[in-house]
Amino acid sequence: MARWLEAVGAFSARRRWWVIVAWVVLLAAAVGGMAAFSKPLDSNITVKGLPSITTLDSVQKTFGGGDRxxxxxxxxxxxxxxxxxxxxxxxxxxxxxxxxxxxxxxxxxxxxxxxxxxxxxxxxxxxxxxxxxxxxxxxxxxxxxxxxxxxxxxxxxxxxxxxxxxGQTGASSSQLPGIVLALIVLLVTFGTILAAGMPLLSALIGLGTGVTAIYAATSFITLNDVAPTLALLLGLAVGIDYSLFIVSRHRRQLLEGMTPKDSLPLAVGTAGTAVFFAALTVIIALAGLAVENLGFLTQMGLAAAFAVFVAMLVSLTLTPALLSLAGPRILTRRARRRLAAGEARRPGRFAPGWIAAVQKRPVLFLVAALVVVGVLAAPVMGLRLGLGNDGTQPSATTERQASDLLADGFGAGVNGPLEILASYPAAPTQTEAGALAQKVGRVTDVAATQLAGLKGDQVLLAVVPKSGPSDDATVTLVHTLREASLARSLPGSPKLEVTGQTAVDIDISDRLAGALPLYLGLIAAFAFVLMVAVFRSLLVPLKAALTFLLSLGAALGVTVAVFQWGWLGGLFGVDPPAPLLAFLPTIVIGVLFGLSMDYEMFLVTGMREHFVHHETARGAVSTGFQQGAKIVAAAALIMIGVFGNGVIEGDSTIRPIAFALAIGIVIDAFVVRMTLVPALLTLFGRAAWWLPKWLGRIVPNVDVEGAALQRPTLNR
Missing domain, CATH: 3.30.70.1430 (Multidrug efflux transporter AcrB pore domain)
Known part of the structure; x- marks a missing residue:
C-alpha cells in the first residue's frame, strides 16, 4: 500500500496541472449536474415496519383523512x-x-x-x-x-x-466563522498563508464536489432532506484533517533536509497510507448505518461515506499537486533561511514537556483521564430520545407559543393526541364501542377519550393524554395501551393498535435507541480488524476502540446534562430542556468516530514508525507524540471552531448536535488521545506492538509506517 501511494504522490506532483485541472472539471461537472438535474429533497421521514405507521395506514384506508x-x-x-x-x-x-x-x-x-x-x-x-x-x-x-x-x-x-x-422556524447557520477560525489556527500552526490555505482549499474542493454530486443524484433517487447533513459535517471535518496530515508530513521532511521532489512521494506513501486507512475505517462505519434498517439513516450513512471517499481522493491527489506547485514556499522564510544555513530544526516546547510528564507518571495521568471522562459521561445513563415537536422549539417561535397556549388552556396532552384502532372478530355494537372508550378513559394518564369512527369490524378512538408529547408518562401510556392484558379485559377482546404522530415519534426513537448497541458493536469490530492490519498489534486496536467509547460517553453525557436537564442551559441557548433528538447519537457516533480514528492514526502511526525503525518502545511513544501532537491539536481546534459555530448560530436541531461534537472532540483529542493513550502505551511497553506470529502470517502488512519505502539521504 505504501509503495502504491508513493507512486500516486509522485504522479500527482509530476503532473500537477493535470491533477488540478481534473479536480476543477469534476467540481464544475458536479455543480452543473446539481443545477441541471437535482430534484427537491423529501421532507417526510418514512420508516417501514413500525407498528404505529402500519396502523396509521390502516386508519387512513378505512376512515380516510390521509390526503389532507x-x-x-x-x-x-x-x-x-x-x-x-x-x-x-x-x-x-x-x-x-x-x-x-x-x-x-x-x-x-x-x-x-x-x-x-x-x-x-x-x-x-x-x-x-x-x-x-x-x-x-x-x-x-x-x-x-x-x-x-x-x-x-x-x-x-x-x-x-x-x-x-x-412549518418550523429554523435559523440559518453559516460555516464562514468556523472556516475563518480554521484558517487562523492553520496560520498559527504553519506560519504561512500558503501552507494554512492548502488544507482548507483541498477540503472545500472535495466538499463541494462530493455534496453537489449527492444533490445531482436526486435525479435518479428520492433523497431525504436529512441525508446530506452528515455528509456536510463529516466531509468538511475529514477533508481538512486528511490534507492537514499530508501537508504537515511534507513540511517536516523539508525541514529535515529533503527536497520537495523527494519529499512529496514519501509524504503520500506514509501519511497518505494513514489517511487511506482512516478513511476506510470511517466509510465502513458509515455504511454500517444500514444495519439500523431505517431508510433515511441508510441514505445519510451512504451520502456521508461518499463525501469521505471524495475527501480521501482529494487529499491523496490534489493536495500533493498543490504542494508541488508551492515548492519550498510551503515553509516560512525564516525556516528556509535556517535550512539553507544548515541550522538544526528547533523543537517545540509544549509537546516534549507534556509527554515527559505523562511518561514519568503514567498511572497518575491514566487515572486522572479516566476520572474526568467518567464524571462527564455519568449523565448519559439518563439519556432520553425524541423527535422534537412544537413544545421543544424556542420560545420566540409561533409554534412554541401555540403549544404553550394549548397546554395552558386544554392540558399538555392536547399537543400529542393518540389514536387507538380496535379490530374486533365481528362487527362491534355501539355498546362495545362505548365500553372501549370508558375502559381506555380509566387508564392512568388518559385525560379524555372520544369515539372517532365505527366502520365494519373496526373502531377508531381519539385519546388525549394528561402528559405532553415529550414526557416519560406519554411513552409509558403508549406501551400500556398496546398491552394484551388491556385488550383481553374488553368485551369482544379486540386487537388494540396505537398510532398518531406522538406514537410514531416514540416508535422511531425506540427503534433508533434499540439499534445503537448493534451499530456501535459493528463499527468497533470493523475498526479493530482494520487497525490490526494497520498497526500489526492487538492492544493498540483494542485500546482505540474502547477509548472511543469513553469519548462518546463523555460527549453524550455532557449534552444530556446541558440540553436535556438544562444545566448551564442559558449559556448555550437551551430553550427549553427536552429529550435529545433521536438521530443525535447516530450522527455523533458517525462524525466523532471518524475524527477520533483520524487522531488515533495521526498520533500512533508516528509512534509505530519510530518503533519499527529500531527506537525503544518508550522512546517511540515520546518521539511520535512530539511529531504528531501539534497537528492533532490544530485539527481538533479547527473542528471545535467549526462545531462551536454551530452551537452559536444553529437552530434547536443543529445546536445540540454541534455541541455534542465539539465536546466530544475536546475530550477525545486532549484527554483521550493526548493523555490517556500515551500513558497506556508507555505502560504497555513493547507489548503494545505485539502480534502473534500465526496471526502475523495471516494479516496483510499494509506498511502504514513506510518501512518498505526507499528514504532519500537528507541534506543536512
Whole structure:
C-alpha cells in the first residue's frame, strides 16, 4: 500500500496541472449536474415496519383523512382575563382570512361551532381548526398563513399557529466563522498563508464536489432532506484533517533536509497510507448505518461515506499537486533561511514537556483521564430520545407559543393526541364501542377519550393524554395501551393498535435507541480488524476502540446534562430542556468516530514508525507524540471552531448536535488521545506492538509506517 501511494504522490506532483485541472472539471461537472438535474429533497421521514405507521395506514384506508392535513391557529386573552365579544369578532375575521388562503380547504371558528371543543373551559384560550387541501402545505401556503396571523394580534388577543400549517422556524447557520477560525489556527500552526490555505482549499474542493454530486443524484433517487447533513459535517471535518496530515508530513521532511521532489512521494506513501486507512475505517462505519434498517439513516450513512471517499481522493491527489506547485514556499522564510544555513530544526516546547510528564507518571495521568471522562459521561445513563415537536422549539417561535397556549388552556396532552384502532372478530355494537372508550378513559394518564369512527369490524378512538408529547408518562401510556392484558379485559377482546404522530415519534426513537448497541458493536469490530492490519498489534486496536467509547460517553453525557436537564442551559441557548433528538447519537457516533480514528492514526502511526525503525518502545511513544501532537491539536481546534459555530448560530436541531461534537472532540483529542493513550502505551511497553506470529502470517502488512519505502539521504 505504501509503495502504491508513493507512486500516486509522485504522479500527482509530476503532473500537477493535470491533477488540478481534473479536480476543477469534476467540481464544475458536479455543480452543473446539481443545477441541471437535482430534484427537491423529501421532507417526510418514512420508516417501514413500525407498528404505529402500519396502523396509521390502516386508519387512513378505512376512515380516510390521509390526503389532507390540518393544524390550529391558537388565540388567547391576556393571563387572568377571558375572551371578549370583541375578541370573537376578531377571530371571525381571522377565520375568514385563513379560509381564503390558497391551499386551505377550510377553517372552523370555535365561537360559531362551540360543540367542536375549540374553546377552553376557563374561557381564555381557543383555536381555529385549519384544514389543508393537501397532507403537506406548500411553502407559499405556509408563508401566507404566517402573514395572516402576524396581522391578527390585538392589544387583547395573542395569536400563534402550530407547525402543521406554518412549518418550523429554523435559523440559518453559516460555516464562514468556523472556516475563518480554521484558517487562523492553520496560520498559527504553519506560519504561512500558503501552507494554512492548502488544507482548507483541498477540503472545500472535495466538499463541494462530493455534496453537489449527492444533490445531482436526486435525479435518479428520492433523497431525504436529512441525508446530506452528515455528509456536510463529516466531509468538511475529514477533508481538512486528511490534507492537514499530508501537508504537515511534507513540511517536516523539508525541514529535515529533503527536497520537495523527494519529499512529496514519501509524504503520500506514509501519511497518505494513514489517511487511506482512516478513511476506510470511517466509510465502513458509515455504511454500517444500514444495519439500523431505517431508510433515511441508510441514505445519510451512504451520502456521508461518499463525501469521505471524495475527501480521501482529494487529499491523496490534489493536495500533493498543490504542494508541488508551492515548492519550498510551503515553509516560512525564516525556516528556509535556517535550512539553507544548515541550522538544526528547533523543537517545540509544549509537546516534549507534556509527554515527559505523562511518561514519568503514567498511572497518575491514566487515572486522572479516566476520572474526568467518567464524571462527564455519568449523565448519559439518563439519556432520553425524541423527535422534537412544537413544545421543544424556542420560545420566540409561533409554534412554541401555540403549544404553550394549548397546554395552558386544554392540558399538555392536547399537543400529542393518540389514536387507538380496535379490530374486533365481528362487527362491534355501539355498546362495545362505548365500553372501549370508558375502559381506555380509566387508564392512568388518559385525560379524555372520544369515539372517532365505527366502520365494519373496526373502531377508531381519539385519546388525549394528561402528559405532553415529550414526557416519560406519554411513552409509558403508549406501551400500556398496546398491552394484551388491556385488550383481553374488553368485551369482544379486540386487537388494540396505537398510532398518531406522538406514537410514531416514540416508535422511531425506540427503534433508533434499540439499534445503537448493534451499530456501535459493528463499527468497533470493523475498526479493530482494520487497525490490526494497520498497526500489526492487538492492544493498540483494542485500546482505540474502547477509548472511543469513553469519548462518546463523555460527549453524550455532557449534552444530556446541558440540553436535556438544562444545566448551564442559558449559556448555550437551551430553550427549553427536552429529550435529545433521536438521530443525535447516530450522527455523533458517525462524525466523532471518524475524527477520533483520524487522531488515533495521526498520533500512533508516528509512534509505530519510530518503533519499527529500531527506537525503544518508550522512546517511540515520546518521539511520535512530539511529531504528531501539534497537528492533532490544530485539527481538533479547527473542528471545535467549526462545531462551536454551530452551537452559536444553529437552530434547536443543529445546536445540540454541534455541541455534542465539539465536546466530544475536546475530550477525545486532549484527554483521550493526548493523555490517556500515551500513558497506556508507555505502560504497555513493547507489548503494545505485539502480534502473534500465526496471526502475523495471516494479516496483510499494509506498511502504514513506510518501512518498505526507499528514504532519500537528507541534506543536512
Amino acid at each position: 392535513g390540518s393544524g390550529r391557529v391558537v388565540f388567547a386573552a391576556p393571563k387572568g382575563e377571558k375572551l371578549t365579544d370583541a375578541d370573537a369578532a376578531a377571530v371571525a375575521t381571522l377565520t375568514a382570512k385563513l379560509a381564503a388562503v390558497h391551499g386551505v380547504a377550510g377553517a372552523v371558528d370555535p365561537f360559531d361551532q362551540p360543540k367542536a371543543g375549540g374553546l377552553s373551559p376557563a374561557g381564555r384560550v381557543g383555536y381555529i381548526t385549519v384544514t389543508l387541501e393537501t397532507a403537506s402545505p406548500s411553502a407559499g401556503t405556509q408563508s401566507s398563513i404566517r402573514s395572516v396571523i402576524s396581522h391578527a394580534e390585538t392589544a387583547h388577543l395573542e395569536v400563534a399557529a402550530t407547525s402543521d400549517i406554518v
